[in-house]
Amino acid sequence: MKWIEFIQEWITQNPTLYSIFKYAILVGFVLFLIQLIRRFLKKQVTDTSARYKSQKGIEIIGYIILIILSFSYFTGSIKDFTLIIGLFTAGIAFTLQELFLSIAGSLYIFIVKVYKPSDRIEINGIKGDVIDVDSIYTTMMEIGQWVESDNYTGRIIKLSNAFVFKGPIYNYSQDFPFIWDALNLPIRYGSDMELAKSIVIKIASEILSEYTSNSKTQWKGVVNKYYIEDAVVEPSLAITLTDNWIQFNLRYIVDYKKRRSTRHLLHDRIHEEVKKTNGKVILASTTLELIKIPEVKVI
Template sequence: MLTPQSLGWLKGIDLTSNLVSSLLLFIGFVLLRVLVGRIFSRLMIENGEFKRKLYVYTKNSLSALFFVALVIIWAGKLESFALSLAAVAAAIAISFKEYFLCVLGGIYKYSSQLFRVGDRIEIRDLRGDVVDHDFLTTTLLEIGPGSKIHQFTGRTLVIPNSIFLSHPLINETAQTTIGIHSFEFPAFITDDLETIESHLMKAAIEASTPYMAAAEESYRRLARAEGIEEPNVKPRISKFFPEAHHVIFVVRFSAPVKRKGKVEQEIVSKFLKTIPKDAFDRDQ
């Protein structure tokens, strides 16, 4: 006959069994993570970006399986303690608010497919190439400084996923690896604007011509897939006047997303080599 003492003893055994199972599961998870890391470090794959994507996918899949297995182990206990957990849920939610927001941001990021490893993104003045991401954080190799410089700074940014819930994200490589880019060139109203514009256009054509055919094909596929009008990828110069006596030339050109900084510098270098010095008003 089962007595209250024997029932308590059986419950204790059941709880101990769950704890042991959870401990063994955690040890197995850690060992698998280490093993996967070593396997990928020795894996010979020429495409480094594909290798990184595969590693992140494998690592996140292991994490998801670990949490599912943990829930299965404790499912019975969680059901028993459901009412008790509800009593402290509010306190836990307040204490771990940022943690939960990061998890929600991670779920939103994965379900919406905001970006992948290797994409170049910008959010809240933070910009860089994605090298790792999970349910809590996203790791970037910083590009900059600022939005006008396209070089690696040497710094690594670790961003909490909660930021994706409250700020817009710019993915520079979301649709295509080659696209249309632009930069600004300042001048004075008294400069030889016609000469400046013609030399900027010539430099832009020379620098972007090798990429125009690929850009046209890329945007043609995008237009068909999304049902939008196909954009003109040829170089273009626009002008606007931010204030009196000042002119801004906006130089638009086609280039690979991750080479736009180099192409921009090539355009500027070609322009400076060919522009007559008297095109600029030295009195300004």
């Protein structure tokens, strides 16, 4: 082919121009990779801060590679372009390690079934209901914080999937959608203890019967699946004598999403039943009671 012979002749006659031309192609290739990766990050990373840092990191690594490439090319100490590509790839991997971890985390979440949308979890100190899981982020509706009990705060949180590799994950609903809760009741000394116990146990059994029945079946599944001992799911009452009152500690199982409403219902029903005892059972408090006012003689 005449044009091939022409190119070979031109290269032989103009080695300097050919070297510059080859260098320009290498630089253009590196710049093209930088822009390509920047555009990929702009589309895939939704978090503004993470996107900005990743793009800046890629630019810095690209310019460092260009400097190494220029020095090596013109000094002739490194002639193999594959080494430059290797350095550039290593730099990309270091800069985007959080992104790669997030993608790996999403696969881990899906395959191992760590959690799924609708689960209530706590991860990295953040508690909430999972409302979406994508390739990079887990989106949660936050609960708790400044709001008492397990109520929504109204804040939607996006958390990197990489956190599944960095700490424990607390799942409130996987396999066993119930939790144990406790209620403390201060009973005044002198109250009818047997009557007080019967009131608490009766009300707890009535209100919690559905949770107790459903949890028994599901707890058997947990025992069969994991290396764990059997547990008592029926309401249990423990009594502790304190300096000020007799403390009733009611421990019971409840649906993880109905903890607050159930506790309110227990308090309300127990208070109503205690009032019906006409003073036989009295709820205690830290209020000071003056039995007798000492006489004061004025001289």
